[in-house]
Amino acid sequence: MKKIHIIGLGLLGGSFALGAKKKLADLHITGFDIDSQNQKDALTLGIVSEIKEQADVDTDLVILATPADTLGDLLISTLDQIGENTLVFDVGSTKSKLTTLVAGHPKRDQYLAAHPIAGTEYSGPKAALEDLLDRKVMIICELEKTNLHLKEKAYELFEALNLKLRFMDPEEHDRHLAFVSHLSHISSFMLGETVLQKMADEKNIFDMAGSGFASTVRLAKSSPAMWAPILTENKENILNALDGYIANLSSFREKIAQSDLEGLYNEMAEINKIRDILDLEK
CATH class of the missing domain: 1.10.3660.10 (6-phosphogluconate dehydrogenase C-terminal like domain)
Known part of the structure; x- marks a missing residue:
């Protein structure tokens, strides 16, 4: 895995980036945040090396880490844009609406519904921690609907971050x-x-x-x-x-x-x- 793109550069998005950089060599991480100050902070803190709104066509993973009410539209638009070898996963705290929304999308198998049980009471890029996800539980929903080859990219990241996987249905x-x-x-x-x-x-x-x-x-x-x-x-x-x-x-x-x-x-x-x-x- 060489490229990760993160949309939402706050606590979770930033922590995924910092943890991945620590554990995976030669990784290029780009990202975007609707808040311009978050963009500046993410660059200054080394969370991302470049700000861009869309992922490159050869990006391995796109991580969606924005507020829950924005994830539906963002997930659909991201799936519409990505190349055939890119996997998208979100880190949202609700899953039922998202999985229902994306059920009929032609690129449904390029999406992994995920939720790390990790966080603090703080927010923004400055709150991100490289070890926030270490030994935390990552809940995966509808794993069987994700492309077998592409899900290995997520597994590589989850293993590097020492996440413990658990499986549930969205409801x-x-x-x-x-x-x-x-x-x-x-x-x-x-x-x-x-x-x-x-x-x-x-x-x-x-x-x-x-x-x-x-x-x-x-x-x-x-x-x-x-x-x-x-x-x-x-x-x-x-x-x-x-x-x-x-x-x-x-x-x-x-x-x-x-x-x-x-x-x-x-x-x-x-x-x-x-x-x-x-x-x-x-």
């Missing part, structure tokens, strides 16, 4: 991500909002914010430009997750209102079992 992916990722971000944003509203009356509230608050609200620092589209693109699954979450909050609130010490203890002790599950997943 399962979106349903699960609504609970373990999207709901987490909503919770963090809403906790942040609740405390900010309180701060309007009590200016010193943040003086009492310890590590527990900081870790819980960390995701509220995430980019709205990325997360607002994710929440609308995966709306049905997220609303389902929110319904369950709100019901649990209401039930827990009622136990507090009733001073139900035993009920509170038993519920939290049951939830503590999540430690064992998370430890097994490490």
Whole structure:
């Protein structure tokens, strides 16, 4: 593999570039971002060696790393433009709409639906890290629909970056991500909002914010430009997750209102079992 083109030069796009440059020799990486400052930063930081809107005809991989609501049109236009030996994959957080949209495209077998479970609360090229993807999970959807020869190009990159591959259908992916990722971000944003509203009356509230608050609200620092589209693109699954979450909050609130010490203890002790599950997943 000699050439990679990345559209969207932020945290994920930039991290793919930096990681690939570290692990693969003689690699030429070009890219494009709608934000001119991101373009300048990506060049300065060595994320790409050249800014160009379209990939060269002999490009091996095109990586789409733009907000979720832009990926559909971008994927179609990219497939329309690429040469026959180029593979396109996206890193978007939703998959069902994309795979449905591209199902009838004549170059469907030149697309790989992918989603790395990696990121931080920061955004932009300056947030990119060469080891961000190391030992992270990469979810692949509809692998059987991608050209056997071309998918090897993606595998070469994934292996170099030490990604662990997992396979799901698109609907399962979106349903699960609504609970373990999207709901987490909503919770963090809403906790942040609740405390900010309180701060309007009590200016010193943040003086009492310890590590527990900081870790819980960390995701509220995430980019709205990325997360607002994710929440609308995966709306049905997220609303389902929110319904369950709100019901649990209401039930827990009622136990507090009733001073139900035993009920509170038993519920939290049951939830503590999540430690064992998370430890097994490490």
